[in-house]
Amino acid sequence: MSLKIDRGLFKYDFIDHHAVLCVTVDADVKDIRKRYLQIARRLHPDSNASATAVEKKLASELLSKLVNPAYESLSNDRNRTEYMIILSQMGKRLVQDSASIELTTDLGRQLAAAPNIDHSYKTAIAKIAETQFNSLQQVIPIIAQISELNLVYLMRSAGKAFSNQAPAPKSAPTTPATTAAAPPPPPAPPKEDAAVEQYIRRAQTLIEKNQFAQAKVELQDALKLSPKSSRCHSLIGLVYLKQNQLKMAKIHFDNALKLDPNDQIAGTWKPKIDKALGQQSGGSKATSSAKTGNTQPEKSGGGGLFGGLFGGNKK
Numbered sequence: 001m002s003l004k005i006d007r008g009l010f011k012y013d014f015i016d017h018h019a020v021l022c023v024t025v026d027a028d029v030k031d032i033r034k035r036y037l038q039i040a041r042r043l044h045p046d047s048n049a050s051a052t053a054v055e056k057k058l059a060s061e062l063l064s065k066l067v068n069p070a071y072e073s074l075s076n077d078r079n080r081t082e083y084m085i086i087l088s089q090m091g092k093r094l095v096q097d098s099a100s101i102e103l104t105t106d107l108g109r110q111l112a113a114a115p116n117i118d119h120s121y122k123t124a125i126a127k128i129a130e131t132q133f134n135s136l137q138q139v140i141p142i143i144a145q146i147s148e149l150n151l152v153y154l155m156r157s158a159g160k161a162f163s164n165q166a167p168a169p170k171s172a173p174t175t176p177a178t179t180a181a182a183p184p185p186p187p188a189p190p191k192e193d194a195a196v197e198q199y200i201r202r203a204q205t206l207i208e209k210n211q212f213a214q215a216k217v218e219l220q221d222a223l224k225l226s227p228k229s230s231r232c233h234s235l236i237g238l239v240y241l242k243q244n245q246l247k248m249a250k251i252h253f254d255n256a257l258k259l260d261p262n263d264q265i266a267g268t269w270k271p272k273i274d275k276a277l278g279q280q281s282g283g284s285k286a287t288s289s290a291k292t293g294n295t296q297p298e299k300s301g302g303g304g305l306f307g308g309l310f311g312g313n314k315k
Helices: 008-012 017-021 029-043 053-075 077-096 106-113 117-131 136-157 194-208 212-225 230-242 246-259 264-289 304-310
Strands: none
Touching (some): 008 136, 017 029, 017 053, 029 053, 053 077, 053 136, 077 136, 077 194, 077 264, 106 136, 117 136, 194 212, 194 230, 212 230, 230 246, 230 264
16 A cells, blocks of 8 residues: 555645644644554554454554654654744745645535634544544545645635635725825745745755755755745755754855745744854854863764754753
């Protein structure tokens, strides 16, 4: 049985861990762990002695290739933070592409038109979770359906529904004497073309898999096509940060914020990099002003500066 999923958020080269575990995209770590333990018990070979060899093999594949990686990503604080930032940005992009998105399930279309999106979405996810793993042969189609619900919820939460919205009421006319000139709205970040979008999607998938060298190549190619893309700059900044190249990460985060002051990735990490580089600079000056003789620089513990940014393990 193929474990490939090509609907919902998976269609955008994104691994939808929330869909795999059938939890809402805003679920907390406690609920995620509770759901993971339920699934792990269900798929464990000792839980169903009457299962056939084929069913046991499928259960093992689902657990090792989908469920365990999903839990590891969502339960780790650092991975979860980065994952949620990318998920938030994806919601904004889906809003822009809403006209071209086609929903494939009745439940997805119903959620798109639901008046109370939060209640309808959480109710639907909870109901599906009750039977998600009853039939192992249907697990992949069910995950695809959940991911489509996540897609709809992200779009609706980003401020735009599929259904037509009623026009806003006209405001009362005002006289020139009482009307203050409204400041012009900030320019919207430029929208990437299809080619750049493909590079970015592949890079995000590679980042999720910790394949940073390949992700950097994709983003460098994207920047050749769109040098003023804030998303490209922020993502390649994240890649440099992962590779402990703080100065290069700072350059690209600075560029991202110049192009889009609201860029979440750059806004999250740039202050931390500035602080880390400031501490590094201060330490270098102190070392150069001291008498050194033939001594070697002291190695920093806890993974060095990079470990300090992400919180190294205490020994």
